[in-house]
Amino acid sequence: MTIDLSLLETAATKWDEAAKKFEAVQKVYDSQVKSVGLDGSWSGVSLLVARPDMQKTGEQFTAAPKEARAIASVLRDAHTQFVELRGKVKSAVADAVKAGMKVSDDGRASYDFSKVSEQEAFSIKHDPDLHSTELSWTRYIEAAVQAVDDADQGVKLALKAAAQDPDLFDGVVNGFNGKAEGDIEKVEGKEAKELASKVKSGEKLSDKEMAEFQRLFRDNEHNKEFSQTFLASLGPNDTIELNLKLNDLAKGDDKKDFRALQEGVATSLATATKSPSDPFYQKWREGLRKAGAKDFDGGTVPLYGYQSFVELMTHGKNYGKQFLTDVGNDIIALEKSDKYGTGRWTMWQGLGLAPHKNIATDPLDGLLGIMSKQPNVATSFLDPGADGKNDHLKYLLKDRDWPKVATPSNISVHTSDFPDTRVGFGAALEAAATGNLPGADHTLGYHTEAESRVMHDTIKILDEGRKGADIPDNLRGNLGRMLVDYTPETHEILSGTGPYMDKDGVWHDGAGDKNGHMSVPKESLTRIMRGVAEDGKAFGEMYEAEKYYAAGTLSATDFRDPNNRAAAIEGASHVFGFYDGISSDIARDKKDHAVSWANHAQTAEFVVTGSMQAAASALKGQPTGFITDAVYRILYAGAYDWKEDQIAQANAAAAQQTEYHFTTGQKQVNHMVAGWAQTNGYGVDSGLSRHLVGSGQERYDSARTEALIYLD
Template sequence: MTTDLGLLTKAAEKWDQAAKDFESVQTVYDSQVRNIATDGSWTGVSSMSAYAASKLTYEQYAGAVKEARAIASLLRDAQAQFTELRGKLKHEVAQAVEAGMKVSDDGTARFDFEKASKALADAARHDPDLHTTESHWTQSIGNLVQAFDDADQGVKLALTAATKSSDVLNGGVHGFNAKAEGDIEKVEGRRQAELARLTHWDDKQLAEMQRLERDNKNSAEFSRTFLAELGADGTIDFANRLRGLTGGEKRQEYEQLQNGLATNISAATRDVNSPFYEKWREGLRNAGTKNYGSETDPYYGYQSFVSLMEHHDRYGKQFLHDLGNDIIDTEKKHKDIWTQWRRHPGIASDPLDHLLGIMGKDPATATSFLDPGADGKNDHLKYLLKDRNWPKIALNGPGALLSQDDPAARIGLGAALEAAATGEVPGTKHALGGHTEAEARVMHDTLRTLNEGGKGDKLPANLRAPLGNMLTDYTSDTHEILSRTNENYKKLGGEGGVWKDGNSVRMAVHKDDLVRIMRSVAEDPTAYASMYNAERQYAADTLARVPFNGNADDRAAVIEAASSAYGFYDGVSSDVVFDKRDKAIQWARDVSHAVTGSSGAALNFVPAQIGGEDTPKGIKVGLDIANRITDFAMYEWTKEQISEASRAAGEQNRAQFNHGQRQVDSLIVEWGAKNDHQATDGLVRHLVGSGQERHDSARNEAFITLDREK
């Protein structure tokens, strides 16, 4: 901590001067000594011997210049690294002291009772988490000490490599290094490649590999050098060997190396304009179709490579796009290449689907990969949803005639679709709405493509939940589509489906397409409940945005829109009950449980629907109204679903299913209550049930769309 790191800079300056001195001596030697053997005045056997010797000496001077400059560069690199790390270490120690710790010379943090006040010291003695806090600071300081030691080892490795003779046959073991490298990260990258090519690693070598990864976690220079030395084929082979060792006694160490290798790929491929990138990509294209298994039990490079990539979270957008395009090109040329007949643990059977799953962690990348574009020229979405022959599982070996769908198929696609259409990482809590035109195009074309041929109600199982989440995110649009009263959604939805409305982006499809997708999503009770709950709260919000005592036409419009939307939901729910029969009761309970379990937290729509102090009273109550629809309402809904499923004449009684309208009536009552109108008031009683006709017609349209009679 007290070492004068400036001495490294001074030493570097002396090595720079040494390089200049060697250059001067080389010039003198060339003109006054070597010239005698090369100017033609000296002939014979002795001249030939002198020529060879003088040439070697001349080259040694050149090597000395190269080595001296490399050492100077390494010393400056070391000084920069050490200075940065020491600064971080000092800062961390200062933070620990500020938090009440006393840090020993070996980096151990303990609470400083001597400096603490009596009250604070007494509190610390009785604090059950004190040891955890001390351990946190000790570990944090220890990590930086480890980083310092790792960097020091890297400098030692680089200096040692720089001073090794580059040609032991001519210069001898003590000759100068004409290939000396002045970049520590590049030296470490070459060393890591050297170790990776070994067929077995002892404890010392394994520890060195781990150190090299720790010291160069996000270094582009290290990663590019390492991967370039291995090549794509060598990288995949290294990954395969690591994966095969993760089940042994040193599982943790090998998993860390897997994670590090995936991180190296990320760091190396972010700059797509680097000389490394295209050469690496070409090598990967060649290795991607190479069989790393056997003729009877094959698996291919892309399968192994994408599996390795799943050990890291973030990659550059262009690299993911390029890799996706290359895999698509490969599978178009090699039909059924990913079809499997034996699962290989840890290997992605469908590399494209797994790559899409990785894209799903980066919504901007997923959107740009799947967005058809304003000109419709990007066909990725169409290929994945319509044209692609998804890999199968062969049941009786190579060339099998019998096969079945892979139960894991489209999991990655579902994640990518959700991320691309919503702009959010799947599974994260976020505000609903607020989409870009690209996101809306993905949503629109997904719904339209899946509904080609009227097949939207028969989605693959692994797409139901993602589609449910996507529709939930587009509730402000689906509400308008199902209302059947918004002319913009009818007209512009038919013309292109995506348009700008001021600062907002709107998306519309035909209501029949939406209803079929809703029906398919309803096979997943939790996904359907998410949509249903969002509609409940959004419908409440649309009512609250209209003053209760205001214009009668405005009031009627929002009530009828909500009734229509709920009518379609009732039609879908009834269709599920009719199809499931014996299982309908459990389905209704599952939906009810999912809705009531999430109804306590208000959904946040973008743009915000609630204003500030100047917002009219009737507009400010929307979310409160939505939250006042209690679990009792869903209890009634469940009872009606169960009753519907239990009736013998289900087809006839389904047409009387009316719970959605009662949801709207509950909203109206709460809306009135928040505006000082009791349920018995004339206006409230007039509004309750006013949307019944719209509800019933919507429910019947849903039946027709789903090929059911009224």
């Protein structure tokens, strides 16, 4: 920590001076010695003997300044790295001290009780988390120190490589290195390639080599020069073969080590491909197209490059938007142009056939799953665009023949969907339409136009030919959360309220990116909701979100204005009429499973986030449906357990032979209206309260009937 790092700069200057001196001596040698052998004044046997030595000496004078300058470059690079990394160590120690720790000379953090009172010290000493907190800070400091050591090892490697005799058999002892590399990271990239080649060829790495391989990735995880040098020298074909080998080796006691190498390769891939303008990028992409379509098995059950490559990508994160897009485009292009289509991804099993382990059986679906972790990429990839030219969404929702599991028998071949088919696509679809990580809790609404287009076109495409209720199983949960996120729009569509809900399209309303909206015909939305509702939990989540949103519309309405009051109640009644129409259709179609379905609906939760409440305070008085204290008061005053009622009605539906209608929604509205009246000073038994409760019954009845007509 106290070493004078400026000595590295001083040493680098000396090596630059040495390079100049070598060049000066070379000029003298060329003009006064080497020229004698070339000007024709010297001849005979002695010249023939001397000329090879003169040639070697000249080459050494040429190589010497290159080696010297490479060493100078390495030393300057080392100085820059060590100054930065030492600063991070000091910062880590300072952070620990600020958090109440004291740090020993060997980097161990322990609580500094001298800075607190005896009472506080007693409490802290008996805190069960004290040891883990101290250990966490110790490891934080250790990581900073480890980074210094990793860099030190890299400098050592680069200096050794720069000073290494490039040809041990040229007759020159300890010759200068005319190919010396002055970039530490490029030297490390070449070293990583050599170790990767050993692994790929089946050679077992020593413990020292394994530690060095991991160090190389750890020290250079965000370094473009290292990553591009490593991957360029390896190439896409060998990268895929390396991953296949790492998958085979990642088992038993060594599993952790080989998984760490996969993470290192994947991280290098993410780092190397961040800049599409780099010469490396296009060359690597071209190579990947060829390797991706190649069968790496050659046996009965094919194994294509893209399958292993996408599996490798799952070990990394934060890929460049263009790279993910390009890989996706290339896989789709292969599927559309190839005679096998998606058939090349078929999973063969049975009759002695076994699918390959640890690969992305459907690489496109796997890639979409990776995109889902970067919502802006998912949106860009699936957004049809204002001009409608991007057909990815249509291809995935309608046109693509999704790969199958094929089980041959002596008579025929049976095919079925993968158990996880469309899982990656569903996650990407949710991320693309909401702008958030799949399953994340966040504020409802607030979408860009691109996100709104994804949502709008998803509904329209899925409902082409009135097939909205026929939604693939693995998309229902994602579509349910998407509909939850668009509750402000779905409420207005189903209730017929709002200035935009007679539209069928996407538009932008107001300033800022997150003011996009979408609307679709009620019948399409109803059928999509019915398809999602096959998943009871997804239906319950939509219902819960609507409950809060409807209460929000009531709370934002002037209770004293009879016209506005009636409109708000009728709007909520109309929406819940659609929900009960869907519930009734579910019960009609699956009497034997209606109770099971209702039990799943009971597991639904709607998490109120801090961002929802913050949005409410920012948009106070607006009918946004975000959660305010007024919403809680309405729901609390008009408490109603719709989930229990849903189960009770499901039991009744299962016991009847004739069609049964759910009425949970109207009860929900009546209780909310009673709570709304109560929060405005009217008792439950007051005349106004009794008048308002049930005042939306006619709108509710018509909506439920309308929903059932759409679903017939």
